[in-house]
Amino acid sequence: MIEVGAVLVSEDLIKEEFVCNLHKCRGACCIEGDAGAPLHQTELAVLKEIYPHVKPYMTEKGIAAVEEYGTHVTDMDGDLTTPCVGGNKECAYVTWENGITKCAIEKAYESGAITWKKPISCHLYPIRTTVYPEFEVLHYDRWHICHSACSLGRELHVPVYAFLKEPLTRKYGAEWYSELEAAAAENDSNK
Structure with a gap:
């Protein structure tokens, strides 16, 4: 260390x-695993605030997951995470472009709809x-x-x-x- x-x-x-190689992995880290992306306590209010601006970039099933579970959840280990479609695997904020996952939050950021890029755990992965x-x-x-x-x-x-x-x-x-x-x-x- x-x-x-x-x-x-x-x-x-x-x-x-x-170096991420999205053409090979197709963004599998956003749709695999046993929970959503880890969140910091300070990110919860941000997610709630930006959700109306992110929603237009989300899939119908992602919107349904947020409407059912909220903009964040507490997983079985007690950790704060993004909600997932169907309760596990695919992050509710995932959208797709040419068969590759993209982040609806990041797409809203890139379009200028919000000023927050995405959860830091996603950005750091x-x-x-x-x-x-x-x-x-x-x-x-x-x-x-x-x-x-x-x-x-x-x-x-x-x-x-x-x-x-x-x-x-x-x-x-x-x-x-x-x-x-x-x-x-x-x-x-x-x-």
Whole structure:
């Protein structure tokens, strides 16, 4: 682990390579799994507020899920997540373009209807965050559906943290990201 501010960063984020390859995976991370996307408590009010602006970009079954379960749910582990169609698997905010999943929230953001891009857990994926009282831990979530992203990352020589510069900067700030880059360079030179 590498310490950057009050965040412990797994060395896997520096040594592993990753670039989403949507043409291969088709956005499977938005429709697979046993729960919706993890949410932070501060995101709940945002989701409720933006829902009317996101709704026009959603599928009918996604709208039905939000109308039934709400803009967020608490999963069986007690974690806050996005609701899913039918109660599990496909995120209610998923929409489709040419057979590839897209985020209705992000589409609303891109069109200028809202100013919030999407839940930070979605933006950071494949990084997952564990929060403790005094610090956070960032770790690399390996999932077989991301095999093509790992292959493309190796082909292009893009470390996980570099691929996720925008969401890491969104969450922790530009200064923090610069410190992460410096720590990664130092870690690389020590090999």
